[in-house]
Amino acid sequence: MDMLLSLSPIILMFVIFYFLLIRPQQKxxxxVKQxxxxxxxGNEIVTIGGFHGVVHAIDENTVVVQAGDGTKLTFDRSSIRDVKN
Structure with missing residues (x-):
């Protein structure tokens, strides 16, 4: 019983860390994956590096993004941070 009482603050800390840090990060x-x-x-996107553009073509792992001047750049799908639409 004494051992359980002495470990309870550590267990409580792990529970608090889980609900305040780990669970929101997983969510x-x-x-982001979805x-x-x-x-x-046609989606307007922003990459992790801050590049703004429109999705021109999509592959399984890559996305071709068209800039405002018509330039087309290829990015990994995982480098897309936000969809503006």
Whole structure:
């Protein structure tokens, strides 16, 4: 019984860390993966590096993004941070 009481603060800390840090991060990662899976041609996107453009073509692992001046750049699908639409 004494051992359980002495370990209870450590167990409580792990529970708090799980609900405040780990669980929200997992939830955010799930949302990002879903957003990247739902990409469609014509979506306005922002990459991790801050590049803004429109999706021109989509492959399984890559996305071709067209800039405002017509330049086309290829990015990994995982480098897409946000969809503006």
């Amino acid at each position: 955010r990662q799930k949302q 957003m990247q899976a739902d990409l469609q041609k």
